[in-house]
Amino acid sequence: MTLRIIQVGLGGWGQNWARAVVAKNEDVETTAWVEIDAPSLEAARERLELPAERCFTSLDEALKTVEADAVLVTASLPGHVPSARTALLADKHVLMEKPFAPTVAEARELVELAEQRGRILMISQNYRFEPAARAAAKVVADQTIGRLGSINIDFRRYDNTAPVAENRHYHIWEPLLADMSIHHFDLMRLVIGQEPVQVTCKTWNAPWSKYDEPAEGALTITFDGGAVVSYRGSWVSTAPQTNWAGEWHMEGEKGELIWTSRGELPEAAAIRLLGESKLNIVELPALEALDRSGSLAAFVEAVNTNSIPETSGRDNLKTLALMFAAIESAKTGLPVNVE
Ligand SMILES: NC(=O)c1ccc[n+]([C@@H]2O[C@H](COP(=O)([O-])OP(=O)(O)OC[C@H]3O[C@@H](n4cnc5c(N)ncnc54)[C@H](O)[C@@H]3O)[C@@H](O)[C@H]2O)c1
Structure with a gap:
């Protein structure tokens, strides 16, 4: 129907x-x-x-x-x-x-x-509907690199060229944490397969930033299974741009998983096992529908089958809680528990 x-x-x-x-x-x-x-x-x-x-x-x-x-x-x-x-x-x-x-x-x-x-209340977390994100989540879930330790994520864009008055994006609330990093927070939950427990966050604006509110930030996020994420994000980076999902380096006890997704650079995931220099390319799944089309297809499926979608509003409360904890930590300068 x-x-x-x-x-x-x-x-x-x-x-x-x-x-x-x-x-x-x-x-x-x-x-x-x-x-x-x-x-x-x-x-x-x-x-x-x-x-x-x-x-x-x-x-x-x-x-x-x-x-x-x-x-x-x-x-x-x-x-x-x-x-x-x-x-x-x-x-x-x-x-x-x-x-x-x-x-x-x-x-x-x-x-x-x-x-x-x-x-059904579903949030379109479209970055989940991308091949490398799904491949990375599977590598971790299959324990191919064992228990996770340090995870380093970088997101860099240079969104600083439009005239200040004309670009609404420069004037929105928390342009990094609420508009962009929320995608990465949600991906962390999907790929790491653990829930966040505490965050320490520092945000700032580079001298050349056209944004009213902080466009750059660095966060340390601890997860309930022991993983620790070091995250850096910037809307005004003058370094080479990353894909929208960022560059991920995930260290497990048996080696490292490197992946990136959604953008101009190739969608890719690879594993480097401990002690080896060779990168083993991870085969990416062929998804039926990508990005927002994937969200919409999942929504239609959930309505038609009366089932709870993966990114239901209730599930997304945890992604949102991490975002608000990061915002509070940036304001207070203190670690904040994710509740
Ligand atoms: N998932 C992604 O990758 C992604 C990318 C870009 C934007 N977004 C999200 O999409 C949304 C829209 O972004 P945008 O860039 O188009 O913003 P925008 O500010 O350019 O446009 C938003 C529009 O919504 C309208 N609006 C506000 N309140 C309304 C209401 N109560 N009823 C009807 N219309 C209303 C405004 O008048 C405006 O025209 C935001 O939530 C943004 O975070 C998501």
Whole structure:
């Protein structure tokens, strides 16, 4: 059965969702598009050639007018909780962008509301739907490099060229930790297969950064199975850029797993066993759907089979908790437990 979706939020990323992801999935039909800002709605309507009678400035209006089974939230963060709450109260399933709420309390409220209403709440953690991330998770789960010790992760981008006034990204809340590192925090949970217990975080802005809030950071994160992550991230790095998932060097008792994913550099994973210099290439799985298409396919599957998706809202509370602990540590300068 085709899943009827209302999409909420038609900024740059939302438009890309509509064109490059939703329109290509034959199991889904968009019955309405919602954008709170009228000029942005009109611009998106023209660019995407959407029917005017199915475009709305409020989700309530759309819900009253069209049939839908689910709501896809691709709005900016202030629109996440209100849109998801409205959708769940109308008994719709919800797939939403990260970070799914601006506080843990609001995230929990949505998770509980979804459970009360018997609806699926899933967060699109699209970086999980990439071959090297899945291959790395399997290498670790299979104990190929044994118990994990130190894990070093670097993320570097130079997103510092646009005029300050024109680029919304320079002015968002916690552009590194809440907008970007949350992907890496979620990948840590997937690939390491352990849950975070404590984080120490320092963030800053380079003198040339155009960002209002810190665009760079260094974190130490301890996990419940003994793994320790050293993480460095930067939106304004003048060093060579990494892929979006970053560069991962994971040390286990039997050797090292190196991998990277999602970007201009080749998707790859390799193992160097202890005492050897040779790198053994890890074969990557062929995934049926990649990135956001993978998220959307998993959501459709969860709705159709009435099962809990891997990145359910409840699961994602742990990713969100690590993000908020990192933000608190950056503010206080103290280690913070992830709760
Ligand atoms: N997963 C990824 O790889 C990835 C990449 C980029 C952006 N994102 C996420 O996608 C979301 C949107 O990003 P963007 O770059 O398009 O942001 P944006 O600020 O350019 O656009 C967001 C749009 O949402 C609209 N909006 C806000 N509240 C709304 C509401 N209540 N109802 C309807 N519309 C509302 C705004 O008017 C705006 O047009 C963010 O949550 C961001 O974190 C994810």
